[in-house]
Amino acid sequence: MPIIIENLHYTYMGGGPFEKNALHDVNIKIDDGSFIGIIGHTGSGKSTLIQHLNGILKPTKGSVVINSIDTKQKNLKELRQQVGIVFQYPEHQLFEETVKKDISFGLLKQGLSQDEIDRRIISAMQSVGLDEDILEKSPFELSGGQKRRVAIAGVVAMKPQILVLDEPTAGLDPRGRDEIFGYITKLHNESNMTIILVSHSMEDIARLTERVIVMNEGTIFMDKPSKEIYAQPEQLEKIGLSAPQITYLMKKLKAVYPGINENIFTVEDA
Ligand code: ADP
Numbered sequence: 001m002p003i004i005i006e007n008l009h010y011t012y013m014g015g016g017p018f019e020k021n022a023l024h025d026v027n028i029k030i031d032d033g034s035f036i037g038i039i040g041h042t043g044s045g046k047s048t049l050i051q052h053l054n055g056i057l058k059p060t061k062g063s064v065v066i067n068s069i070d071t072k073q074k075n076l077k078e079l080r081q082q083v084g085i086v087f088q089y090p091e092h093q094l095f096e097e098t099v100k101k102d103i104s105f106g107l108l109k110q111g112l113s114q115d116e117i118d119r120r121i122i123s124a125m126q127s128v129g130l131d132e133d134i135l136e137k138s139p140f141e142l143s144g145g146q147k148r149r150v151a152i153a154g155v156v157a158m159k160p161q162i163l164v165l166d167e168p169t170a171g172l173d174p175r176g177r178d179e180i181f182g183y184i185t186k187l188h189n190e191s192n193m194t195i196i197l198v199s200h201s202m203e204d205i206a207r208l209t210e211r212v213i214v215m216n217e218g219t220i221f222m223d224k225p226s227k228e229i230y231a232q233p234e235q236l237e238k239i240g241l242s243a244p245q246i247t248y249l250m251k252k253l254k255a256v257y258p259g260i261n262e263n264i265f266t267v268e269d270a
Pocket of ligand 1: 020021040041044048049
C-alpha cells in the first residue's frame with residue numbers, strides 16, 4: 001500500500017495563542033495507480049494534508065508513510081522524487097528565461113544525462129499538449145493556460161509515482177480548464193501514476209476521479225468511491241451544498257454515470 005496516513009494530527013503554531021488544529025485524526029490508504037479527489041471548503045485542511053505527502057509538513061501526531069518512506073525521516077530526497085506536487089497557481093514560480101530551462105529545473109538536480117533530460121522534457125511537454133516550438137520562448141510570452149501547463153510539465157518531467165495537483169485549473173477559462181483536465185486524465189490512463197486532485201468543485205471531482213475524500217474542519221468527512229458518495233445527497237447538504245446545487249450535481253452525474261440508481265435523485269423532490 002503506497003500511501004498510508006494513520007492517525008494524522010497537525011497543529012499550526014502549537015502551544016502559542018494562535019494555535020490551530022488543522023488536521024485531526026486523519027486516516028487514509030491509497031493504492032498505486034488510483035485517481036483520488038479531495039474536496040472540502042476553504043480552511044477544511046486540504047492543503048495541510050497534501051503538504052504532508054512530500055514531507056513539507058511533518059505530523060504533529062500520527063504518521064505518513066509513502067512507499068515505505070516515513071516522512072518524519074530527515075533525508076527526503078527519495079520521497080521528493082516519488083511525490084510531485086503542483087501547487088495552486090504554479091506559474092507564479094516560473095522564473096527562468098526559457099520554457100526549456102523552467103521544465104528542466106528540477107531534473108538538473110537529479111544527476112541525469114543531457115540526453116535523458118531532453119527526452120524527459122519532450123515527453124512531459126507532450127503529456128500536457130505543449131508544442132516543442134515554444135522550448136526557447138520565455139514562459140512570460142505564453143498564454144495563462146500554456147504557462148500553467150509548462151509548470152505542470154516541470155513536475156511531470158520528474159516522473160513522480162504520485163502526482164498531487166492543488167486546484168490545477170483555478171483561474172483558467174472553461175477551455176483551459178477542460179484541456180488541463182483532459183491531459184490529467186490522459187496521464188492517469190497512460191501510466192500507473194497515482195493522481196490526487198484537490199478541488200473545491202464537486203462537479204470536476206465527480207466527473208474525473210474514482211474515489212472522493214471529503215474534508216471538513218480538519219477531518220475526513222467521507223471517503224468513498226465517486227459513484228457511491230452521491231448516493232447520500234443529504235450528506236452533501238451537511239457540508240454546505242444547497243439543494244439546487246445538489247440537484248444540479250446529480251443531473252451532471254447522471255450524464256457521466258448513465259447506469260446510476262435513479263433513487264438517489266430524491267433530493268430533486270425536496
Ligand atoms: P484548505 O486547503 O482546505 O483551504 P488549509 O489546509 O489551508 O485548508 O487550512 C486548514 C486550517 O489551517 C485553516 O483553519 C487555516 O486557517 C489554517 N492554516 C493554514 N495554513 C496556516 C498557517 N501557515 N498558519 C496558521 N494556520 C494555518
